[in-house]
Amino acid sequence: MIKPNPFIEDLIPYVPGKPVEELERELGVSGAIKIASNENPLGPSPLALKAMGESLGETHRYPDGDAFYLKQKLADKLGIKEETLIIGNGSNDVLDIAARTFMQAGDEAVMGEYAFIVYPISTQAVGAKAVISPMPDYTHDLKDMHSRITEKTKIVFIANPNNPTGTMVKRDEVQWFLDKVPEDILVVIDEAYFEYVDDPEYPDTLRYHDMGKSILTVRTFSKIYGLAGIRLGYGIAHEKLVSQMHRVRHPFNVSSVAQTAGIAALDDVEHIQRSKELNREGLEYLRKELSELGIKFAPTFTNFILIDLEVGPMPIYNALLREGVIVRPVAGYGLKTHLRVTIGLKDENVKFIDALKKVLER
Numbered sequence: 376m377i378k379p380n381p382f383i384e385d386l387i388p389y390v391p392g393k394p395v396e397e398l399e400r401e402l403g404v405s406g407a408i409k410i411a412s413n414e415n416p417l418g419p420s421p422l423a424l425k426a427m428g429e430s431l432g433e434t435h436r437y438p439d440g441d442a443f444y445l446k447q448k449l450a451d452k453l454g455i456k457e458e459t460l461i462i463g464n465g466s467n468d469v470l471d472i473a474a475r476t477f478m479q480a481g482d483e484a485v486m487g488e489y490a491f492i493v494y495p496i497s498t499q500a501v502g503a504k505a506v507i508s509p510m511p512d513y514t515h516d517l518k519d520m521h522s523r524i525t526e527k528t529k530i531v532f533i534a535n536p537n538n539p540t541g542t543m544v545k546r547d548e549v550q551w552f553l554d555k556v557p558e559d560i561l562v563v564i565d566e567a568y569f570e571y572v573d574d575p576e577y578p579d580t581l582r583y584h585d586m587g588k589s590i591l592t593v594r595t596f597s598k599i600y601g602l603a604g605i606r607l608g609y610g611i612a613h614e615k616l617v618s619q620m621h622r623v624r625h626p627f628n629v630s631s632v633a634q635t636a637g638i639a640a641l642d643d644v645e646h647i648q649r650s651k652e653l654n655r656e657g658l659e660y661l662r663k664e665l666s667e668l669g670i671k672f673a674p675t676f677t678n679f680i681l682i683d684l685e686v687g688p689m690p691i692y693n694a695l696l697r698e699g700v701i702v703r704p705v706a707g708y709g710l711k712t713h714l715r716v717t718i719g720l721k722d723e724n725v726k727f728i729d730a731l732k733k734v735l736e737r
């Protein structure tokens with residue numbers, strides 16, 4: 376049979392969180408909760424839900440391939456030009472388009488050792504090499520990343536905050552890095568959790584877009600907006616970079632339903648506020664309970680927390696499944712004693728802590 380190209384043979388496939396239905400079917404438990412994929416536990420933005428419902432009658436039509444109204448809305452909200460926006464079928468699509476636009480076989484991309492797994496996948500898929508920078512204290516080390524730039528480097532991926540560690544790089548570090556980085560290297564700053572971050576040292580990367588460097592800021596509707604299932608994300612970059620990326624983008628990559636949802640969700644200030652508040656309270660509760668249990672965790676600026684059990688976590692993960700709690704193993708990232716836990720509804724957080732106590736007592 377035909378073989379895939381050699382880059383693909385070395386690719387490690389992405390392993391998603393286990394769906395609730397699958398767990399209930401396999402283990403016969405009921406009332407299971409999934410706090411494994413950093414989804415918004417409050418559900419989709421209600422304004423987006425309503426708008427999506429109203430848009431269904433037009434789904435025999437192709438979507439607007441240019442996403443005109445969504446771009447207009449985003450440009451207005453962010454105070455940028457529409458030409459600097461590219462909309463993706465999830466932000467993963469934008470990351471992949473960037474890799475396919477700016478890299479080819481033999482090139483290199485620099486990324487953190489525990490950085491989002493989509494970066495090595497998109498890099499290897501075009502035959503480029505993922506150059507790995509260590510992440511002491513679970514955080515991107517931008518000095519080390521800078522030191523790994525070579526003549527072959529085309530992209531540097533920085534997730535801020537990062538998944539699965541939850542950590543953030545600060546404004547002065549980003550500023551230092553952007554000052555140093557060559558103009559012809561694309562710096563991708565993935566801000567999937569942007570809306571959750573309140574820290575005063577969190578950099579506003581859009582401010583650096585006029586520096587003459589090649590910067591792509593990437594954001595998503597999958598997290599705080601609660602729209603992971605419809606696949607919607609966007610990138611912001613200099614219009615010259617965006618116009619190159621548009622050549623690679625599939626003509627109708629974003630559905631009409633997703634475009635409608637995005638436009639409505641951007642106005643849903645109340646849903647965003649509630650989501651942030653719930654997350655803040657949930658994090659506070661989990662930090663307190665985990666500390667009391669003597670469990671270590673990484674500092675997080677997101678809607679999830681990376682815990683270090685200091686032993687191989689699979690027995691605990693599996694025991695939690697039997698208690699009807701789905702969290703996320705992260706051994707695929709080289710985090711061999713850790714689990715990633717999404718902040719849930721209050722009841723879900725309590726259920727997780729109760730199950731964890733029970734499992735650890737055995």
Ligand SMILES: *Cc1c(COP(=O)(O)O)cnc(C)c1O
Nearest residue numbers: 465466467491538567595597608
């Ligand atoms: C969840 C997440 C995304 C979102 O991907 P979508 O394709 O928009 O759903 C992107 N980057 C990081 C680091 C994430 O954790």
